[in-house]
Amino acid sequence: MTFNEGIRTDPNRVKTSRAGTGAAVGGIGGIIALIIFMFTGMDLSGALGGGSTSEAEGISLEHCTTAEAANQYDECRMVATAESLDALWVEALPVQAGVDYVMPSFTVFEGAVNTACGQATSAVGPFYCPADQGVYLDVGFFQQLETQLGAENAPLAQMYIVAHEWGHHIQNQLGYMSQVDTRQTGATSGAVRLELQADCLAGMWVRHASSTIDPESGQAFLVSPTEDELRSALTAASAVGDDRIQERTQGRAIPETFSHGTSEQRMRWFATGYNGGTVQSCDTFSVAGNQL
Numbered sequence: 001m002t003f004n005e006g007i008r009t010d011p012n013r014v015k016t017s018r019a020g021t022g023a024a025v026g027g028i029g030g031i032i033a034l035i036i037f038m039f040t041g042m043d044l045s046g047a048l049g050g051g052s053t054s055e056a057e058g059i060s061l062e063h064c065t066t067a068e069a070a071n072q073y074d075e076c077r078m079v080a081t082a083e084s085l086d087a088l089w090v091e092a093l094p095v096q097a098g099v100d101y102v103m104p105s106f107t108v109f110e111g112a113v114n115t116a117c118g119q120a121t122s123a124v125g126p127f128y129c130p131a132d133q134g135v136y137l138d139v140g141f142f143q144q145l146e147t148q149l150g151a152e153n154a155p156l157a158q159m160y161i162v163a164h165e166w167g168h169h170i171q172n173q174l175g176y177m178s179q180v181d182t183r184q185t186g187a188t189s190g191a192v193r194l195e196l197q198a199d200c201l202a203g204m205w206v207r208h209a210s211s212t213i214d215p216e217s218g219q220a221f222l223v224s225p226t227e228d229e230l231r232s233a234l235t236a237a238s239a240v241g242d243d244r245i246q247e248r249t250q251g252r253a254i255p256e257t258f259s260h261g262t263s264e265q266r267m268r269w270f271a272t273g274y275n276g277g278t279v280q281s282c283d284t285f286s287v288a289g290n291q292l
Contacts, residue, residue, distance in 0.1 A: 002223045003067040003158045008216040009080045011065060016058025016075075019111030020123075058110055074139045074158065081159045082106045084221040088205055088212045096279040097174060104169040105134040121222055126161050128168035130177050135165040138221045139145065151239035154232035156206070156225060160270070161206045161236065167198030176285065187255040187262075188289030192242075195260040196269040197292060199237055200282035203273025206233065230274075237270045239262040265292060 006266060063069050064076035082164035086103055093101040098290075107113060112121045116131035122138040129136065132274070145161075146153040210224040219268050225233075238244065241263025243253035260266070273282050284292065 001206075001229055003070045003077075003080050003217050003221060004214075004223060005067050006217045006219050007070075007080070007214040007221055009065055009067075009070060009076070009083055011061035011063075011076075011079055013086075013106065014061060014064075014075075015105060015107040017056045017107055017109040017113050019113070027122050029233035037106065039091065043202065044155045052170050058065075059184045061108075062203060070292050072156070074142060077155060077158060078106070078108055078139065078162060078223065083130075083214070084209055084212055085163060086207060087221065088208050088213065089135060089166070089170060091212075092208070092279070093170065093173070099173055102133065102173060102229075104128070104166065105132065105217045107134060107136050109136060109138055110140070111138075126165055128162070128172075128264050130168075130172050133169060133172065135162070137162065137165070138206045145236060145239065149239040149245075151236040152232045154229065155231045156229040157236035160233040164198045166205070167201030168194075170201055170279075171197060183257070185257050185259045188292060189259070189284075190270045191259045191286040192265075192292065196265055197282050197284040199261075199266050200269040200273035201231075201279070202277075203270040203275075204228070204277055204279070204282060205273075207274045207277040234267045234270060237266040241266050246283060261292070 027275045059075055061075060061079060063250070064073070064079040067080070070080035086101075090101045090103075111124070112119060113136055115134060115136060117127075117129035120127065120136060122140055125141055125144075126135070126137040128134070133143050141161075142153045142158050145151045145157065151157055175238040176194060176197070180194050182191045182194070185191060188239050206225060209222040210220055213219065214221050240260065242258040242260050243256075243262045246253045246257070261269070269282070269284065276282070
């Protein structure tokens with residue numbers, strides 16, 4: 001998707017951070033963590049480092065003030081996407097769910113980052129920490145999305161990832177996250193329902209993104225997505241299905257261990273949110289297991 005010329009973005013909406021010298025980054029443990037926790041809202045403290053790493057100021061976002069920058073640079077696309085998500089949810093959440101929207105923090109980091117859920121490295125992938133209501137992402141992950149997971153590193157695929165994590169924040173505000181024990185797995189588990197709902201909420205944002213207004217310019221944030229752009233988001237959703245990841249890493253899928261849903265489910269619930277366009281249409285917790 002393309003941001004409309006004329007919109008204005010505030011780089012202060014996003015924090016940046018990079019790991020100091022000596023921080024542990026990557027490795028086999030990180031790859032395993034990536035597979036387990038990718039696109040999840042669960043508490044990471046039990047699986048990630050319990051300590052902390054020294055942090056320094058991250059990449060500069062001073063240039064991220066225009067649509068042109070958002071359409072050219074990944075880090076600026078994150079700023080504009082965050083502001084678009086804020087603009088949608090500050091209006092939609094009170095009307096559709098009777099809850100006032102509280103903005104999550106959003107940190108773009110390099111290497112590793114300290115959170116209220118524990119220390120995370122880039123290998124964990126994008127995540128949401130309920131304890132500090134923060135979304136965390138290393139833009140280097142977008143290249144991994146293409147080279148390691150087989151998805152297209154396209155603008156809307158990147159935005160889908162951010163919108164999915166925002167979906168976890170919405171779930172946190174609505175009380176879903178506190179009701180789900182994400183340690184319990186299975187094809188119809190609460191963990192799977194949580195992830196599919198976040199995919200659906202991401203699709204809902206895409207549906208409304210081209211009509212969500214930038215308050216600074218009075219223009220819509222984004223141009224309506226093309227079929228190819230929508231396909232890139234669906235491909236990203238498919239790439240992180242439990243069945244696809246398990247078949248790639250262990251040769252077969254084991255439904256009893258699913259925590260995020262299959263590739264088909266993730267694409268379908270994204271499409272459900274896009275077509276339905278409401279929080280109510282994303283109620284994965286009320287449907288029977290065979291309808292997930």
